Amino acid sequence: MPDRRGLLIILSSPSGAGKSTLSRRLRDWDPTISFSVSATTRAPRAGEVDGRDYHFLTEAGFKREVADGGMLEHAHVFGNFYGSPKGPVETAIDGGADVLFDVDWQGAQQIQNSSLGQHTLSIFILPPSIDELHRRLKTRGQDSAEVIAKRMQKSWDEISHWAEYDYVLINDDLDETEARLKSIVTAARLKRIQQPWLNEHVKQLHAEFEEMT
């Protein structure tokens, strides 16, 4: 038996608040954390690789996966379908490895309410201000002015769900936010439910105790 069960770590934020940057830093810190590669019906962006960034599916293929029960959660975001395939998550957490999810609030709600809900750790990332959020979206230089405007418009919808998460981080100073994120993950890994082997350990302690008395 692995020495612990894996966690489903959910990171959500309005686009531009720093979720991808923090996900990357968390996985650099502990490369055993795997990333849940979502499925989507949107077209790949320049540089995106099928199977690494997303599993790019047709709408019919996506709907078939959902009907077959293959998605842990799914949602309609910015006019496209997105979902998290279930199989790789179950394999990872049973083997004691954490899985990181970059999903919106709809995905977070569904994962928290799923059969794996008790093993989730949900974290919401807030920007220090709306001006700064806008600045980060512009300096990232990935999207057109039109797409940035759309993301800014959607940001309040995402922020309005902040209170549904276990933890909330204001991503002002990046290094400080990273340190807090690591502390949260370290603590969640020590939750009793994440350490099923404890029963055996306590049984062993009991046997030793009985022997001594």
Ligand code: ADP
């Ligand atoms: P998201 O994944 O939430 O859309 P990103 O991680 O891509 O956001 O971050 C958006 C931009 O803001 C990137 O250019 C990133 O380098 C920058 N960024 C992230 N966190 C901070 C921070 N704490 N301070 C300043 N810039 C940041």
Ligand code: 5GP
């Ligand atoms: P993008 O198209 O920019 O990669 O992602 C757009 C939005 O879709 C982001 O807010 C992201 O969190 C969300 N998203 C990506 N993958 C999933 C997923 O598997 N499920 C859900 N519910 N949302 C997702």
